[in-house]
Amino acid sequence: MTKTAIELKNVTKKFKDHEVLKGINGVVEEGQVLSIIGPSGSGKSTLLRAMNQLSGPTSGEVIFEGQDLTKASKSDMAHLGEKIGMVFQSFNLFPNHTVLENVTLGPRRVKKLSTEQANQEAMEYLKQVGMADKANAYPNSLSGGQKQRVAIARALAMKPKVLFFDEPTSALDPENVGEVLKVIQKLADEQLTMVIVTHEMNFAKKVSDKIWFMADGQIVEENDPESLFNAPKEEKTKHFIEQVLMD
Numbered sequence: 495m496t497k498t499a500i501e502l503k504n505v506t507k508k509f510k511d512h513e514v515l516k517g518i519n520g521v522v523e524e525g526q527v528l529s530i531i532g533p534s535g536s537g538k539s540t541l542l543r544a545m546n547q548l549s550g551p552t553s554g555e556v557i558f559e560g561q562d563l564t565k566a567s568k569s570d571m572a573h574l575g576e577k578i579g580m581v582f583q584s585f586n587l588f589p590n591h592t593v594l595e596n597v598t599l600g601p602r603r604v605k606k607l608s609t610e611q612a613n614q615e616a617m618e619y620l621k622q623v624g625m626a627d628k629a630n631a632y633p634n635s636l637s638g639g640q641k642q643r644v645a646i647a648r649a650l651a652m653k654p655k656v657l658f659f660d661e662p663t664s665a666l667d668p669e670n671v672g673e674v675l676k677v678i679q680k681l682a683d684e685q686l687t688m689v690i691v692t693h694e695m696n697f698a699k700k701v702s703d704k705i706w707f708m709a710d711g712q713i714v715e716e717n718d719p720e721s722l723f724n725a726p727k728e729e730k731t732k733h734f735i736e737q738v739l740m741d
């Protein structure tokens with residue numbers, strides 16, 4: 495039996511008169527990896543931000559743990575927000591804190607863990623992403639791939655139910671992409687529920703249970719990776735896939 499992790503009901507987002515999300519409906523199951531692909535400007539980042547309430551929708555519902563996040567009170571949201579992690583393209587590490595401190599800050603402040611407990615757990619997550627030996631380093635001494643692995647450890651330290659990624663590898667030098675994708679693949683193997691916006695088509699094909707192809711603020715096509723890439727149904731999907739395969 496599958497269980498719903500997040501459900502979107504007719505989600506729209508407007509910036510002034512510009513309707514960027516035009517009624518998104520969809521479900522992410524627990525333990526599932528959903529990748530969102532589509533052309534630049536199609537609304538992928540806006541959709542992620544609407545889902546995790548960084549910038550909530552104009553209308554519609556985002557159901558998480560049985561609650562509509564768009565109507566959750568501030569205190570409910572603080573509690574629910576802890577369970578939704580986010581990894582950004584640009585890492586967003588705190589530059590004047592060490593790697594270890596970056597990972598422990600959230601658990602200490604939000605979850606009220608003791609420093610000792612937080613450090614112990616953080617070291618486990620840093621091991622998991624292969625960054626334990628850099629615990630005392632500062633972010634600016636790390637490569638992009640290393641920074642992103644620390645950012646993933648930091649998100650994991652909050653023990654999220656769902657982890658969102660917005661183009662986690664697009665700011666990286668090509669030689670650093672693989673190490674980050676490997677960490678995300680491992681999390682997928684461990685059945686962490688993830689929603690990944692990515693331009694890495696081969697990775698999306700490999701890691702995902704389901705793909706949404708977005709264009710012009712809508713989900714044009716939803717399918718499993720094999721079907722979506724090898725037998726796209728919609729003209730827009732065909733066109734997009736032909737284009738990215740040519741690159």
Ligand SMILES: Nc1ncnc2c1ncn2[C@@H]1O[C@H](COP(=O)(O)OP(=O)(O)OP(=O)(O)O)[C@@H](O)[C@H]1O
Binds near residue numbers: 534536539
């Ligand atoms: N804060 C904002 N204010 C006004 N318009 C915005 C804002 N954020 C996004 N938009 C507009 O919404 C549309 C979708 O943007 P979004 O960033 O979601 O696209 P995207 O699919 O993530 O693109 P990319 O692949 O380039 O990251 C664009 O036309 C963008 O200009």
Ligand SMILES: [Mg+2]
Binds near residue numbers: 538539540
């Ligand atoms: Mg984007």
